Amino acid sequence: MRAAIYVRLSRETEESTSPERQRAACEALCEARGWTVVAVEEDIDVSGFSRGLERPGLQRILQRLAEFDVIVFYKIDRLARSTVDFAEIMKLSERQGVALASATEPLDLTSSMGRAMAKVIAVFAELESDTIGMRVSNAHEHLRREGRWTGGRIPYGYRVAPNPNGAGRVLEVNPEEAKTVHMIVERVLAKDSLMKIAVDLSKSDIPSPGHSSRQSTGKRSDSKQWYTTTLKSLLTNPQLLGQVIEDGKPILRTDGLPLVNRPPILDMDTWHALQDELKRRAHPGEKRREGTSLLRGVLYCGVCDSRMYAFIGAKGQLRYRCIGRLKHRQRTGVRGKCYGPSIAGKTTEAHITSQFLATFGGLPVVRMVEHAGEDFRPQIRQAEDALSDLEKDRYERGLFKGEDGAARYATQYAKLEERLASLKEKQRNAKPAGVEAVPTGKTYAELWEEADIAGKRDLLLDAGTFVQVAPAQKAGPRLDPSRFSIFFGEDGVIRRADADGKDVEAAVREVVEREAQEQAAP
Structure with missing residues (x-):
């Protein structure tokens, strides 16, 4: 039988299921069964969950099914991370008369019972993948709240640096890029068009945000060309205020305000003036003015x-x-x-x-x-409600029991009272709008x-x-x-x-x- 070996790894640093170990286990199975290995395809640093069937190595195997009798893989979760994807692979392979074989799981996929068991295993593999994804997401949010950098695309105006307060890395202001941001903002507020600014930046040979010289992962480009869409994305990104973004939205503190744990590039007044100017240009009537006399x-x-x-x-x-x-x-x-x-x-x-x-x-x-002005009254109401709920928790709902219950209640109550007093003081000295x-x-x-x-x-x-x-x-x-x-x-x-x-x-x-x-x- 002609065998095709498939190897997949989300991260090359995963030693427990390294590509070499996966390939060795698959080759050992082929040798024991007397199968001839005619192809080996790998997808390294490719997520089976996010990419689905759109993986280069897997696609090369699926396009050559007529040349194989069996596809060998280390475990079902290496082949597919969802039951839908696994069922689709089974359907495509059965249509061509190609068997599926796991090097580490005792499955007979030639029988209906074996295929059913394989789907059950795939369900648990999908559940494990979801659980891992949730743990990673929670860990990343925790690190972001601590001010740590969790990787990915580096926001323009910043650079990665060792964490001065402990382990990991943080983002600090990149002086050269921050200078470029301030120059762009000044020109926008001076009524220069985004097209003219983009052309001038491209001529100046300043690397664009997605240039490979400043991005080590993700979508990169060897062109230093700037575009108006690039400028709009940069100038409307609240990361310029030092805010931490997750899934396109700012992470909020417990008081409902955006979390800021890195040095801002723009102050709040400049940010508001910039957004007002961009909104003015987005108005249909203002768009018509741009090309007029x-x-x-x-x-x-x-x-x-x-x-x-x-x-x-x-x-x-x-x-x-x-x-x-x-x-x-x-x-x-x-x-x-x-x-x-x-x-x-x-x-x-x-x-x-x-x-x-x-x-x-x-x-x-x-x-x-x-100036948008400062108004701490919503936060004051929130703190007052929290104090009221805390009192109900103890005296109406019967919580805070036990020997240390009174002490825990007193500690939480004191913290809330301190926060409420602080907010009321801020409200007395709040900067009015104007x-x-x-x-x-x-x-x-x-x-x-x-x-x-x-x-x-x-x-x-x-x-x-x-x-x-x-x-x-x-x-x-x-x-x-x-x-x-x-x-x-x-x-x-x-x-x-x-x-x-x-x-x-x-x-x-x-x-x-x-x-x-x-x-x-x-």
């Missing part, structure tokens, strides 16, 4: 007060024009009075830019950071030079830029500056709100509040 939302028609939009003229030149007449006809069914004036795009953009930089170029830019003006350390001119089109447009809008374009008095190739009425700051914000049909009083209140916050900034 510099003065969209800035130029307004002097005839009908409608916004002016960019278009490419007959000679391939950028122009801005009013489409108020079209909108009026779509809304009412009749043509409006506005004839749709237009203006050259390139020279208009240059003129507005020069006026903006002349007014604001040397001024420092502040970033408005929204908006803070944080200096960026750069001027409008410096940010303008660094920003892309979307970022420059945001600088114009943030400064309240509003430009009204009057009809042309005479035709000509040159730009007529007298056509522009340019407003900045409060005037521009209020005029834009009025032109867009928004609540002008609300716009005024928003301007006043922002100016007060900027004046209060250190």
Whole structure:
């Protein structure tokens, strides 16, 4: 009989069932039965539970079943980790007239009773696999709560280091990668597009998070190319706050807050500002803005007060024009009075830019950071409920019996009282929610030079830029500056709100509040 030997091991460091021992036992069975070994396939460091039948070595055997009479394996759990997989292998082999033989288990798979016994053994093998997986998962969570690194993909911005407080390894901040993270965050908050940042990172030859130079296991790549999806995944990962992630979610402490046991790369204020900016870009209306022109939302028609939009003229030149007449006809069914004036795009953009930089170029830019505020009241309620439950446990449910029951009760009660007092003190000194003006350390001119089109447009809008374009008095190739009425700051914000049909009083209140916050900034 022609025999194929199959060897599988989840980890090569498992000495009790090493590949050599498995192969030797299978060869001994073949020699004793007089079978000729014609193929040996191995799956080393491959999980039979997670990979199922999709194992390279096993697939090579299943694809060559017509060449074998028997498949020999060390134990059933080496061949399959689930009864479903084992039943499928039995069905495929029986269809080709191929027997299955275990080198260490006395099974006769040629009879119905033997096949039934094999399935029973496979059930217990699956149960053992589930139990092992649960133990490993629990052990990993325990180590993570202690701040230990359990292996796997290294979060960007960190590196593995020996545990300074004992056995094992921990994650510490990687200075070079942390510097890259801060640079990316600064550019995002400065309104740079993710595409531009990804292109610049790829040109700089900085290894991407999945590059083989920084990942020893898992999915790796020899390309240092950065992508927008890579940046989104990095910038929305709460591991940048030092949080510990398991199965894609933060591990929570007993008080319900995320567990933080490694140095954070970003502070909470920067994190919230970053997430707000990414959410803004994810909004459908904001996505449309990314590919539009510099003065969209800035130029307004002097005839009908409608916004002016960019278009490419007959000679391939950028122009801005009013489409108020079209909108009026779509809304009412009749043509409006506005004839749709237009203006050259390139020279208009240059003129507005020069006026903006002349007014604001040397001024420092502040970033408005929204503080979520601190509220410990839910945790206070939780601690109070725990104290109440503890009292019921002793006096109503009759727990804490025995000689040491009173002492154990007193210890737990004292800990809860101490925690409750601490939370109430934190609530008294809690930082209120609000908006803070944080200096960026750069001027409008410096940010303008660094920003892309979307970022420059945001600088114009943030400064309240509003430009009204009057009809042309005479035709000509040159730009007529007298056509522009340019407003900045409060005037521009209020005029834009009025032109867009928004609540002008609300716009005024928003301007006043922002100016007060900027004046209060250190």
